[in-house]
Amino acid sequence: QVQLVESGGGLVQAGGSLRLSCAASGIIFNFDAMAWYRQAPGKQREWVATISSGGTTAYADSVKGRFTISRDNAKNTVYLQMNNLKPEDTAVYYCNKYPHSRAYPNWGQGTQVTVSS
Numbered sequence: 001q002v003q004l005v006e007s008g009g010g011l012v013q014a015g016g017s018l019r020l021s022c023a024a025s026g027i028i029f030n031f032d033a034m035a036w037y038r039q040a041p042g043k044q045r046e047w048v049a050t051i052s053s054g055g056t057t058a059y060a061d062s063v064k065g066r067f068t069i070s071r072d073n074a075k076n077t078v079y080l081q082m083n084n085l086k087p088e089d090t091a092v093y094y095c096n097k098y099p100h101s102r103a104y105p106n107w108g109q110g111t112q113v114t115v116s117s
Contacts, residue, residue: 002026002104004095009111012085020080020111022095027104029076035098036069036080038091039110049080050098062088085115 008020020036033052039045049069050058057069068081078095092110096103 002106004104004106004108006093006095006108006111009093009113011114011116014086014115014117016085016115017081017083018085018113020082020093020095020113022078022080022108024076024078024095027076030073033098034071034078034095035100036078036093036095037100038089038093038113040088040091043091045094045100047098047100048093051078082113085113087115087117089113090115 003025005023006020008018010018012018031053033050035050036048037045038048048060048063049067051069051071059067066082066084070079082089090113092112094107094110096107
């Protein structure tokens, strides 16, 4: 059974940093492109960043230059380093497969990121 467990969120002031982690189990992690998504209150879930099985990365324009996605296949873990955080980054952050149309149906609980101004 696929299990995705996100962690590392918290409350931070604007300009601060956080590092999110996502531990995956029950999947052949090495061959999947993985992504971080986020959902702010009252908004739809949106894509944030992607990393391919080979390490190629892509970012939403809103986070480009501030966020860095990485992965450790030996640990079945994906990371999201978030720097220079802004209040508009406040959301629940989730990891899953990329693209969204191929995401596992059982999403994790997510991790809350709150950025104060």
